[in-house]
Amino acid sequence: MNFIELASQRSSVRNFEAKLVEKEKLLYVLEAARIAPSAANFQPWQFIVVTDPEIIKLVQTVYHREWLATAPAIIVAMGDHKKGWRRKSDGKDFTDIDVAISVDHLTLAATEQGLGTCWICNFNTERCGEIFNVPDNLEMIALIPIGYPVIESKPVKKRDPIEQLVHWNKF
Numbered sequence: 704m705n706f707i708e709l710a711s712q713r714s715s716v717r718n719f720e721a722k723l724v725e726k727e728k729l730l731y732v733l734e735a736a737r738i739a740p741s742a743a744n745f746q747p748w749q750f751i752v753v754t755d756p757e758i759i760k761l762v763q764t765v766y767h768r769e770w771l772a773t774a775p776a777i778i779v780a781m782g783d784h785k786k787g788w789r790r791k792s793d794g795k796d797f798t799d800i801d802v803a804i805s806v807d808h809l810t811l812a813a814t815e816q817g818l819g820t821c822w823i824c825n826f827n828t829e830r831c832g833e834i835f836n837v838p839d840n841l842e843m844i845a846l847i848p849i850g851y852p853v854i855e856s857k858p859v860k861k862r863d864p865i866e867q868l869v870h871w872n873k874f
């Protein structure tokens with residue numbers, strides 16, 4: 704499978720089989736996240752891997768969707784704003800970007816392993832931080848449910864054509 708095939712195969716999965724994900728596979732996708740690039744190589748990311756059904760139930764309280772109950776594991780991706788690189792010229796904090804790259808590695812590695820994932824950012828981050836008692840410098844960036852997908856036929860998600868986004872030599 705070449706890279707475009709892998710990236711095209713990934714799509715948001717919101718329905719999982721009642722099958723646990725092997726620890727080796729979880730470690731594999733986390734390794735993909737770990738080796739991601741980051742600004743100044745500061746690696747401002749932390750992950751909580753939730754496999755305990757009782758804690759999964761707690762996480763469901765921060766994002767009320769029935770489908771989330773089907774996920775056998777949820778990875779909470781966090782950004783460490785104390786660690787992230789800030790551009791001196793304007794103070795821009797690159798933590799979000801770094802975490803996003805890392806999570807993208809993770810989701811693509813999951814696809815390669817036959818696993819499904821879905822980015823979730825529309826959740827109650829404050830409550831989530833309380834559940835895990837994380838320090839203030841850690842921002843709860845995304846929940847990534849992960850598991851074996853229930854195969855459903857769904858329409859291919861449209862993307863804008865390349866002419867609309869790529870500019871050669873001038874804008």
Ligand SMILES: Cc1cc2nc3c(=O)[nH]c(=O)nc-3n(C[C@H](O)[C@H](O)[C@H](O)COP(=O)(O)O)c2cc1C
Pocket residue numbers: 713714715716821822823824825826860
């Ligand atoms: C940063 C980000 C945040 C997202 N947040 C949510 C979310 O809160 N809930 C959800 O169901 N999907 C969420 N998604 C999934 C998008 O809706 C989905 O990626 C998009 O519609 C494209 O579909 P595809 O992933 O199947 O290609 C998010 C995706 C990204 C990249």
